[in-house]
Amino acid sequence: MPLLSIGERQLYYAGPPAPGNQPALVFIHGAGCSGADWPYQWQQPATPIHPKNPRWITDYPRYFLDLPGHGRSPGPAPTSVDGYTADVAAFIQAANISQAILVGHSMGAAIGLALALLQPPRLAGLVLLGGGPAMPVSQPILDGLTGNFAQTVGLIMKFSWSKGARALEREVATQHMLAAGAETVWGDFAACNAFDV
Helix, strand or coil: CCEEEECCEEEEEECCCCCCCCCEEEEECCCCCCHHHCCHHHHCCCCCCCCCCCCCHHHCCEEEEECCCCCCCCCCCCCCHHHHHHHHHHHHHHCCCCCEEEEEECHHHHHHHHHHHCCCCCEEEEEEECCCCECCCCHHHHHHHHHCHHHHHHHHHHHHCCCCCCHHHHHHHHHHHHHHCHHHHHHHHHHHHHCEC
């Protein structure tokens, strides 16, 4: 999928070249993750039940973003939720999405909430998963991300997944977070810690 230029930045996304006339789902991943961390089934093409009456996630146009400095999007990553919010707003405009339904997980939920509070005319809906109006992060996690990155990522993954989650999913998410790097992941968690609306 393409890289979309938004000002001086480029954002990688998986999704259709044009959203059409119906609302489009814009998936915003969490701290240290990427667009590839969303459920595989949601990322697959599907035939709509009826074009004028979509009934499931896969019946909508879907965009899975890699935020700056994550996945296939070049960095640097912003250091605040507001910085990411500006990037997502610019993506929606550049991708010509007239009705965006934001689906945000964790830090992505904070980004979605921050964007919704700006009341942009292209926002048609908001889904928050694992987020809220404040997202404090414990100091040992913040310290660990700079002191012992790999071990702290392991600790984050241990408590971020249910015991019933497949080991492969957990391992892939761990590799994505490690690939984002200590500076980006620490910046993401620090941005969450500072977020309070």
